[in-house]
Amino acid sequence: MTDSIRVCAPATTANVGSGFDCVGIALELWNELEVVPDDSVAAADTHHLGIGAFARIAPVDGRRFDFTYGIPRSSGLGSSASLIALGLVAGAIAAGVEPDAEALLAEGLPLEGHPDNLAAALVGGACVTWDGRIERLAASVPAEPIGLRPDEQVATEHSRSMLPISVPHEDAAFSAGRAALLGAALATGSAELFAAALDDRLHEPYRSAFLADVRAELPAAALGATLSGSGPTVIVWARTGAADECISDLRGRWPQVEATALRVSSGGAIP
Numbered sequence: 001m002t003d004s005i006r007v008c009a010p011a012t013t014a015n016v017g018s019g020f021d022c023v024g025i026a027l028e029l030w031n032e033l034e035v036v037p038d039d040s041v042a043a044a045d046t047h048h049l050g051i052g053a054f055a056r057i058a059p060v061d062g063r064r065f066d067f068t069y070g071i072p073r074s075s076g077l078g079s080s081a082s083l084i085a086l087g088l089v090a091g092a093i094a095a096g097v098e099p100d101a102e103a104l105l106a107e108g109l110p111l112e113g114h115p116d117n118l119a120a121a122l123v124g125g126a127c128v129t130w131d132g133r134i135e136r137l138a139a140s141v142p143a144e145p146i147g148l149r150p151d152e153q154v155a156t157e158h159s160r161s162m163l164p165i166s167v168p169h170e171d172a173a174f175s176a177g178r179a180a181l182l183g184a185a186l187a188t189g190s191a192e193l194f195a196a197a198l199d200d201r202l203h204e205p206y207r208s209a210f211l212a213d214v215r216a217e218l219p220a221a222a223l224g225a226t227l228s229g230s231g232p233t234v235i236v237w238a239r240t241g242a243a244d245e246c247i248s249d250l251r252g253r254w255p256q257v258e259a260t261a262l263r264v265s266s267g268g269a270i271p
Contacts, residue, residue, distance in 0.1 A: 005035040005093050009085040009269035010124060011071040012078030013145065013228040013235050014116040017198040018178035023186075024120030024127050025141060026265040029077065030070045033086040035094065038064040049080055049111055053087025056107050058094040075149055076229035081117035084108045085269040089122070099270045101134050117229060124268035126186045137183070139266035142191040143223050143237035146246055147260045150210060150232045160230065162206050171201035191223060191239065198224030198237065207231055219249035235262075 011029035015021065033050055044060040046052045051065050067086075071079040088108050092099040101122050105115060109132075112118045119129040125139045178197050185193035204211055204227050211234050214225045221242035228235050238246040243261050250259045 004037070005090045006032070007035075007086050007090045007093070007269055008032045009082040009089070009121050010078075010265040010267070012081060012117045012120040013076075013226070013233075014078060014114070014120070015200070015203065015227065015229065016182060016235075017200045017204065017224070017226040018175045018202070019116070019128070019182050020175070020179075020200065020202050021114055021116055022128055022130055022179075023182060024078070024116040024118075024129070025145075026120045026124040026127075026268055027077065027145065028263040028265045031079065031082040031086060032068040032070070033083075033090055034066045035090050036064045036066065037062060048083075050083040050087040053084045053108055053111055054091040054094070055087075056111075057088065057091030057097070063094075072149070076227070076231045076233040077147070078117040078121060078229060081108075081112050081121045082269075084111050084118060085121035089269045089271075101270055102132060104270075105129070105134060106132055120268065122268045122270050124265050126264070128183060128186075137186040138189065140189075140264045141186060141237075142189045142194050142240065144240060144243040144246075145262040145264065146236040146238055146243060146250065147228070147258075147262050148210075148214060148225075148234040148236060148250060148254065149258045149260070151256075151258075152232050163203055164206060167202060175200050175202045194237070195223035198226055200226075203227075208234065210234060214254075217253055219246040221245045221249075 008030045010026040012024045014024040016023045039062045041064045046055045073079045088104040115129040119127045119134045125136045182197035208227045223237045225236045
């Protein structure tokens with residue numbers, strides 16, 4: 001059996017407006033896992049997402065799993081995807097397998113359900129994913145993220161249940177155009193394209209009244225705002241160098257909501 005294994009996996013903000021279920025960006029908040037050989041422990045709880053992910057690749061018997069939780073749960077910041085990424089990468093290391101992002105994504109999807117968060121948690125930076133593929137477009141983005149986190153929790157299943165079965169063709173075309181802009185913005189680092197790409201009509205209008213309120217009173221130094229994953233966290237994207245100004249403005253407008261400067265993480269769970 002291998003020696004102790006230590007893995008870290010970042011938080012993520014998924015969808016990023018028009019990138020519904022296909023775009024994710026890693027953030028500098030981290031969950032951690034240490035896997036320690038220990039024959040004295042009881043059988044590991046494979047219902048835990050991280051341990052269940054590990055068990056898909058390597059045996060859990062004779063191992064102790066110690067998690068450190070730095071990502072708030074049910075906040076829209078990819079805490080579940082982070083745990084799954086931890087288990088997958090640690091399992092690959094335990095099995096003596098070189099961690100491959102797309103292979104691990106395929107293993108983790110039955111647990112996570114949606115690839116955008118998991119892809120970014122695995123490889124870091126700004127990622128687009130489709131048909132089991134991952135393309136890391138950039139190590140950073142042309143804006144500084146600020147998290148606005150209301151004092152509530154939102155279950156992904158509940159949030160998705162609010163989405164309509166169909167949307168008007170006009171709304172679909174609107175979001176398709178913004179998604180194309182989003183990919184171009186991330187690939188080129190254009191703040192102008194990024195600002196133009198952040199609106200959406202496929203999922204955000206049905207999920208968050210708070211996001212609509214934030215967009216109606218955006219700070220002057222903000223490029224836009226997006227719902228983070230399923231919410232409730234809203235990410236306000238400040239112009240580079242203007243995060244402090246935006247935070248001061250946001251705290252004045254939303255004193256009851258936690259406003260925190262975040263950073264894009266260039267690294268993911270895969271070493």
